[in-house]
Amino acid sequence: xxxxxxxxxxxxxxxGTFKALDNVDxxxxxxxxxxLLGENGAGKSTLMNxxxxxxxxxxxxxxxxxxxxxxxxxxxxxxxGIGMVHQHFKLVPAFTVLENIVLFNPGxxxxxxxxxxxxxxxxxxxxxxxxxRTGSLGIAEQQRLxxxxxxxxxARFVILDEPTAVLSDQxxxxxxxxxRGLAAxxxxxxxxxxxxxxxxxxxxRITVMRGGKRIAETSPGEMDAAKLTTLIVGEQIVETPAPSxxxxxxxxxxxxxxxPGRSGRKGLEGIDFRVRGGEIYGVAGVAxxxxxxxxxxxxxxxxxxxxxxxxxGHGDISTLPPGGRRKAGFAAIPVDRYRHGLAGRxxxxxxxxxxxxxxxxxGGWLRFNRGQARKQTQKAxxxxxxxxxxxxxxxxxxLSGGNAQKLVIAREFETMxxxxxxxxxxxxxxxRAGAAVHERLRxxxxxxxxxxxxSEDLDEIFLLSDRIGVLSGGxxxxxxxxxxxxNDVGKAMISHE
Amino acid sequence: MTEFLFNWLVNVPAFAVxxxxxxxxxxxxxxxxxxxxxxxxxMLAGALAGIGVTINGGPPLAxxxxxxxxxxxxxxxFAFLTASLRINHVIAGLALVFFADALTRYIASYxxxxxxxxxxxxxxxxxQDLVVWATPLICLGCVxxxxxxxxxxxxxxVGENPAAADAAGxxxxxxxxxxxxxxxxxxxxxxxxxTVAVSKIWTGSVVGGRGWIAIALVIFARWHPWRAxxxxxxxxxxxxxxxxxxxxxxxxxxxxxxxxxxxxxxAVMIWSATRSSGGGAQPAALGLHxxxxxxx
Numbered sequence: 001x002x003x004x005x006x007x008x009x010x011x012x013x014x015x016g017t018f019k020a021l022d023n024v025d026x027x028x029x030x031x032x033x034x035x036l037l038g039e040n041g042a043g044k045s046t047l048m049n050x051x052x053x054x055x056x057x058x059x060x061x062x063x064x065x066x067x068x069x070x071x072x073x074x075x076x077x078x079x080x081g082i083g084m085v086h087q088h089f090k091l092v093p094a095f096t097v098l099e100n101i102v103l104f105n106p107g108x109x110x111x112x113x114x115x116x117x118x119x120x121x122x123x124x125x126x127x128x129x130x131x132x133r134t135g136s137l138g139i140a141e142q143q144r145l146x147x148x149x150x151x152x153x154x155a156r157f158v159i160l161d162e163p164t165a166v167l168s169d170q171x172x173x174x175x176x177x178x179x180r181g182l183a184a185x186x187x188x189x190x191x192x193x194x195x196x197x198x199x200x201x202x203x204x205r206i207t208v209m210r211g212g213k214r215i216a217e218t219s220p221g222e223m224d225a226a227k228l229t230t231l232i233v234g235e236q237i238v239e240t241p242a243p244s245x246x247x248x249x250x251x252x253x254x255x256x257x258x259x260p261g262r263s264g265r266k267g268l269e270g271i272d273f274r275v276r277g278g279e280i281y282g283v284a285g286v287a288x289x290x291x292x293x294x295x296x297x298x299x300x301x302x303x304x305x306x307x308x309x310x311x312x313g314h315g316d317i318s319t320l321p322p323g324g325r326r327k328a329g330f331a332a333i334p335v336d337r338y339r340h341g342l343a344g345r346x347x348x349x350x351x352x353x354x355x356x357x358x359x360x361x362x363g364g365w366l367r368f369n370r371g372q373a374r375k376q377t378q379k380a381x382x383x384x385x386x387x388x389x390x391x392x393x394x395x396x397x398x399l400s401g402g403n404a405q406k407l408v409i410a411r412e413f414e415t416m417x418x419x420x421x422x423x424x425x426x427x428x429x430x431x432r433a434g435a436a437v438h439e440r441l442r443x444x445x446x447x448x449x450x451x452x453x454x455s456e457d458l459d460e461i462f463l464l465s466d467r468i469g470v471l472s473g474g475x476x477x478x479x480x481x482x483x484x485x486x487n488d489v490g491k492a493m494i495s496h497e
Numbered sequence: 498m499t500e501f502l503f504n505w506l507v508n509v510p511a512f513a514v515x516x517x518x519x520x521x522x523x524x525x526x527x528x529x530x531x532x533x534x535x536x537x538x539x540m541l542a543g544a545l546a547g548i549g550v551t552i553n554g555g556p557p558l559a560x561x562x563x564x565x566x567x568x569x570x571x572x573x574x575f576a577f578l579t580a581s582l583r584i585n586h587v588i589a590g591l592a593l594v595f596f597a598d599a600l601t602r603y604i605a606s607y608x609x610x611x612x613x614x615x616x617x618x619x620x621x622x623x624x625q626d627l628v629v630w631a632t633p634l635i636c637l638g639c640v641x642x643x644x645x646x647x648x649x650x651x652x653x654x655v656g657e658n659p660a661a662a663d664a665a666g667x668x669x670x671x672x673x674x675x676x677x678x679x680x681x682x683x684x685x686x687x688x689x690x691x692t693v694a695v696s697k698i699w700t701g702s703v704v705g706g707r708g709w710i711a712i713a714l715v716i717f718a719r720w721h722p723w724r725a726x727x728x729x730x731x732x733x734x735x736x737x738x739x740x741x742x743x744x745x746x747x748x749x750x751x752x753x754x755x756x757x758x759x760x761x762x763x764a765v766m767i768w769s770a771t772r773s774s775g776g777g778a779q780p781a782a783l784g785l786h787x788x789x790x791x792x793x
Contacts, residue, residue: 054664075666090664092657094781103654104665106647142676 005030005188006051006082006157011060013046020046022212023060028157028188028205033179035199036192037232038209039430040401044192045087046161047209051190052084053077064157083150084159085168089142093135097145100134104149117152124148124178138169138286147178150200158182159190164198168286169458169490176202194232194430196225208232234430239438243482244445244466248277249312251450252419256307257318259293261474268293269474270307275419275450280441281445282465283454283476286493291454292335295423298452299332302324311419323358329418333408333425335454337401341408344397348389351396352377352411359415384410385436402433409440420451422442426460438464462486504732505741510629511695513726515540515687515735517632519711520718520725521639522568522683528643528720529676530656532784534590535575537708538597539681542567543688545601548699549611557618560693561628561686568685571597572677580673583786594708602701610699618694628690632726635683639722652676656780661789669787684708710762717765719778728765735761 007027015022021043028034038044049055051062053071061068064080071077074084091100091436101117102110114130121128126144137145143163150158160179164172179202183189193199200220208215208231216231226269231240253274261267268290275281285291296302298309300322308316314328334340343353353373356362361376362369377392386406388399399407405425412420422441426434441464445451454471455461461468462484470478470492519536524692526533546567550560571593578589581743605611610657618626643649654662688704710732718724735757743754 073666073668074664078666084664086664088660090658090661092654092661094657095654099650100661101646102663103650106651106666286572 005065005181007063007066008047008051008057009060009063011047011050011057011062013050013055013058016471020212021050021057024209024212024214026051026207026214028190030156030186031183032190032204033183033189033191033202035203035206036190037098037194037196037199038204038430039194039232040428041211041430042209042232044209044218045161046086046212048161048190048192051077051157052082052159054084070386072270075106078150078153078155079353081154081156082159083153083155083157085143085146085150085161085163087238089146089163091134091142091145093115093133095134096130097128097132097134097137098130100145101130101149103154105153113152114463117148119149120151124181139166140168140174143167147182155187157188157190159192161257162194163191164193164195166287166456168493169486170494172198185412196232197226199228200225210234229431236254239435239463241482242442243462244279246448247279247466248448250274251277251312252452253310254307257297257304257309257361257475258306259290259297259302260305261293266290266474268297271471271474273469273476273479275452277418277450278445279447279466280445280451280453280464282461282468283471284458284468284489284493285451285456286463287473289472291423291456291471293474294471295335295421296331298421299330309448326355327359331412331417331420333405333412333420333422335423335427337404338397342396342399342404345395347393348386348396348399348407349374349377349392351407352380352392352414355411355414380414382405384413384440402429402436405433405437409437413440413444416447417444417449420449421454422451423454424456424460424486427455427457434460458486458489461489501633501741501745504744505737507624508737508740509730509733510625511733512736513729514629514632515691515695515707516711516714516732517726517729518628518635518687518690519684519708520714520729521636521709521722522680522685522687523715524680524682524718524720524722524725525639525643525652526673526677526680527715527783528656528780529652529673530659530780530782530785531579531673531677531680533677533680534572534587534712535573535593535597535681535707535708536684537704538590538594539568539571539575539684540688540691540704540708541597541601542571543690543691544684544703545605545610545688545699546685547689547691547693548605548613548615551617552613553609556618557616557693558627561689564689564693565682565685567676568681568683568688571685572681575681576674576677578790580670580677583788586784598701605699605718612698612700614698615693617692617697618690619732626694628686628694634759636722636726643722653780655787656755656782658659659785663787677792684711687711706759710758713762713766716769716779720780721778732758733763 005028009025011021011024024047026047036044046055050057050363053074053076069080098114101112105113163175167175179189179191191203200223203220205219207217209363210232254271257268257271259268286328292317293302297304300320309318311317311328317325339345353362357368362373374392381389385401388403396407425437441451451466466482468480468484468489470489472493480489519540523533523536543564546563547560550563575589575593578584579586620626643653651672654667655669659669691703692699712723714728717728725767739754
């Protein structure tokens with residue numbers, strides 16, 4: 001048997017009292033693609049951060065070609081041939097492509113690096129202009145630059161952390177070809193993912209983690225989606241589409257809505273669509289095509305320079321400020337729950353009660369009835385199954401992603417909203433928490449609300465939407481009735497530009 | 498009129514140099530992501546050191562070297578507070594200004610250096626002294642250091658995206674400490690120049706807000722060395738005008754006469770703020786700490 005090329009032997013790691021990794025064994029051989037599967041918080045990223053020298057393990061060690069190595073930073077790891085492509089790219093946007101590669105490869109001539117990079121890029125079929133500013137590259141190109149960067153540094157072990165999370169279906173497929181090519185040329189590739197089909201379709205071995213422990217090491221041949229799901233979540237959760245039973249009349253209609261672009265990005269260039277009561281309108285699209293602007297303009301936090309937003313019974317609400325819209329029945333689940341959904345340093349109770357405070361549920365303008373707020377929060381926590389709350393005085397920022405999202409939803413759905421805007425509501429959540437969030441959105445729809453779901457996750461769009469609009473380059477370029485053809489939607493997403 | 502112009506222009510460099518050197522020093526530390534509001538304090542330390550060395554018999558060049566060291570000593574405190582202890586950069590910078598202000602006044606009066614005129618730095622060529630001629634070279638040095646060396650690349654990476662620099666194996670803390678020390682050496686030199694070459698006497702208010710103006714200059718220059726020197730010349734022109742106008746005997750209140758540099762600062766800040774791309778040049782991680790074992 002071949003020696004294991006890279007091995008993490010019996011590693012444990014704690015953050016404070018939280019045990020992120022518990023005696024985990026993991027290995028990858030040259031020439032194979034090894035998928036590392038697990039929910040959020042299963043310990044995948046922590047394990048890989050140890051493999052690439054960013055974290056030091058509390059117990060256990062890393063072995064390269066059978067020899068124990070100690071690494072204190074990414075430099076050491078690179079010298080051992082380990083390179084990591086992080087989920088959040090470690091690139092300097094203000095630098096040129098070449099500067100980013102040089103930065104990662106100290107002690108070598110820039111000219112030599114440039115020619116090697118061109119060479120490697122050619123072999124992998126990348127078309128990369130070394131003198132371009134990195135910030136002007138698309139996401140997929142930045143990812144290729146990241147891969148190139150670690151290869152130039154001589155990586156034999158390439159770790160990709162959630163590599164397809166930011167890619168469109170087409171881009172993800174291209175990436176899989178690249179990954180296969182890497183393995184074929186003798187590299188060992190570790191692909192961290194929570195997407196089953198990627199592990200099943202593109203790997204040689206699969207390791208499943210749950211709760212900081214290694215649950216199983218297996219191969220795609222022995223597995224199917226259902227078995228894997230059971231391993232990952234410890235129970236079976238399969239969400240199925242549930243189309244709306246009753247679709248009412250149009251509640252919100254956007255006509256030629258325009259938002260100016262900012263800092264080099266395109267804004268909205270005339271958006272038209274309508275959402276009816278009792279339906280979920282899914283807005284699909286590759287990230288950065290106007291999703292943020294659309295969410296902002298709907299909630300009244302963007303500068304709208306043209307068009308109208310008609311809201312049934314209220315007329316054109318284009319000039320209505322955010323507070324007015326909320327009063328009129330708008331609710332929002334913002335994309336970044338820790339930045340825009342919650343005030344992380346304030347308590348759970350304050351975060352929950354802030355809506356009610358404005359509408360006067362907890363006393364007048366001078367008085368804040370804390371007892372009442374705590375009681376209401378306690379009730380809401382129960383009703384919306386927010387777990388991990390040690391007390392209503394706990395800081396909201398300490399909640400895990402899923403529970404933070406449930407708290408946001410509990411607050412937004414406190415009074416039944418008429419229009420719900422949900423922007424990537426299950427991003428970063430595990431299967432179970434995601435399913436709970438989806439259940440809430442369906443419930444809102446079934447009670448007659450108009451739900452607008454903006455998501456870059458096509459699975460989510462297809463699971464929930466009654467109609468699908470495709471956002472591309474700041475325009476709604478296509479619209480589909482559910483059930484729609486996934487391929488057609490995917491094509492529309494990249495049709496313009 | 499010709500005489501007025503001549504007297505004005507010949508004095509511009511001496512007024513421009515402190516702005517230029519301080520702004521360059523600020524750029525070095527800020528391109529590494531360290532928001533440096535302590536310029537006034539580092540200049541005070543340099544100014545006092547310049548006087549101290551001269552009064553104790555040191556030649557002007559030794560005085561300037563002493564000024565750089567004094568700036569760096571103060572810079573070391575600032576680096577310890579910001580890069581090592583990760584104290585808020587704004588607070589650390591402001592605290593250092595007040596600390597330096599009190600400390601320099603105390604040392605000056607304790608050692609009896611106040612109001613002692615010194616001989617100072619003499620012109621060497623075309624009525625200008627050595628530092629004036631060296632300043633463009635220092636600027637060139639900064640440009641080359643930042644853009645052409647690997648050290649500069651690492652420094653800028655730390656200021657733009659410390660997480661990326663960390664992943665590339667660069668020690669963010671060390672890098673920032675070095676950037677602060679380099680920068681404060683130049684800012685200290687700027688202060689030393691004020692006393693050794695310009696005022697040739699110590700008063701507690703010798704720096705007179707020039708450190709703050711230099712901070713504004715950096716924003717105006719969008720963190721670019723050459724533009725900072727151009728801005729410094731502009732402010733030098735304005736400041737050099739003050740004694741000239743006073744010399745004409747015009748009946749203008751003294752305080753109004755001293756106002757133009759500050760008014761110009763305000764104007765420059767407003768102008769910078771109104772340009773839509775104003776924030777685009779700011780180092781992306783300016784004033785932000787980097788802690789690796791933070792889970793994100």
